[in-house]
Amino acid sequence: MADSNIDYTVKLGLLAEYATPAELMQAAEKFREAGYRRWDVYSPFPIHGMDDAMGLGNSKVGWFTFCCGASGYTLGMIMIWWMNAHDYAIGVGGKPLFSPIFSFPVAYECTILLGAFGSLGGMFILNKLPRHYNPLFKVERFSRATHDGFFLFVETSDPKYSDIETRKLLESTGTRQIEEVRD
């Protein structure tokens, strides 16, 4: 009987809601300046300047694109050489069996193909997708992040997190409402 009163959930963080993108951006600047690391913002549309406000660096997706693109080019060239000049040599119009000139368009297409796969895959890996469940989905107000709500979520796992100080900082940003998120 008494067991039903025990709270098995864990406190994950604080979710603050803002009325406008400008307020959210100012809040993000405060969190960046305060040195918080494990926090994120949610808005219905991309906000110009938010990356700088949050202090986010350059995305690392480019490295996936570059490495996959370079592999695509190399593999494309090897494939053409292997098929046309090595495994089943075909002479066409007196041209050399292999030349980087005629191979280039196809190798280039392979660069783009694998580069695109790299971009997509890299984005999934870096964002830890696919992810079917997020504790924020249980917060009813949070569904407005896809409509007209602007949110900042700071995790308790952040090294700087403290129940009192973090709440104070959130309050100083002019938020509409602060909510505890549990899971």
Place this chain on the structure above:
Amino acid sequence: MDSHSHPAPTADVATVAARWSKKAVVVAGVGAVLAVVGGLSAAKDGGFGKQFGFSYLQAFMFFLSLCLGGLFLTVVHHLFDAAWSVPVRRLNEHLACLAPVMFVLFIPILILAKQIYPWMQIADPASDAALHAKSPLFTPGGWYGVSILLFVLWTFVSFQLRRNSLNQDKDGAAIHTQNMRVHAAYGIFIFALGLTFAAILWMKGLEHQWFSTMYGVYYFAGSVWTTLATLYVISLALKKAGPLALVMQRNQFHDIAKLFYAFTVFYAYIHFSQYFIIWNGGMPEETFYYVQREQGSWWGIGMLIVFGHFLIPFLAFARIDAKLNIAVAIPVCVWAWMMHYCDMSFNVMPILRPKGFELTITDLGCWLFIGGVVAIAWLRSLASHPVYPLKDPRLGEALGIHFHDEGDAGHAPAKASK
């Protein structure tokens, strides 16, 4: 952006321009002396006209790239209703308005044309199948007539665009933007057809037997590429010197560099396609052009264009931070000038010097002279007008001012720059 937030920086651009102009006068003077001395000393080899004419044509095509590149960037700015390029648009307008100066600089080529272009020496055009097929464009009348007409049209479009832009500085009315759009709409055709005719008549005409449908777009790709590198450097210099300090943000440099990067790939795509089609076709009436350009050190210049014009800038500028890092960007822009010079040389000089690439005193002199004159003319325009479009309706947007509420006014530019 309200016009009262900072004063019109015209006064202080005049001092900057005057300082740079003094250097340009020296460059032009030294260039003129070198060109004449070099031309005379090489005159025993086919005559002064031929030696000087080729060097001059090579330098002229190099700097014509900047004039036409400026026209292109101005025109596409209006066609796409762009916001980001408002702070640099005046610089482009001045480049485009070099057209009448380019005409004056073209006069030596008009005079020496008979010595430069082998087809003009053919007595009976009907005896040469290639020449006959290209009549009436490749007749003296066609050549001189179209050449002069091109400058008239470029001058007309570029001055219309700048006149409207300057009028907007006074009242900020949207009607000027709409007028500029009209001039841009037909201007893109004048630009595209004009540039193609220029490349064919003045550069490809050196080998009138040859044909390539990609030749115009090839010169276009290289020209806009070089112009963007130039724009990066001069807008950076004007930011450091003061006149553009307030309006040239991180975004503008990033966007110029992105466009430069796109044209790096575009140029490679175009030049490769031209080569690829001719290589695959394997027809002697086309291949002779590239066979000639594999003789002696021209082969090395060809390789330099493959790797230096494409691969080096491509890898150097791949990252965002590289595009914004002066220590990378300035060398890349200087490199772009060198590559464009090699490219022009690759097109013009194999006819005069079939054995290989050379850099003579005449080449250098002509290049310095035309560069100096172009710089003087451009700086004079720069000094006499506001250095950016003061009241363009899109200026605020260009500066990253997206929110109009009190709390966020002027947010992005201030933060982004630190």
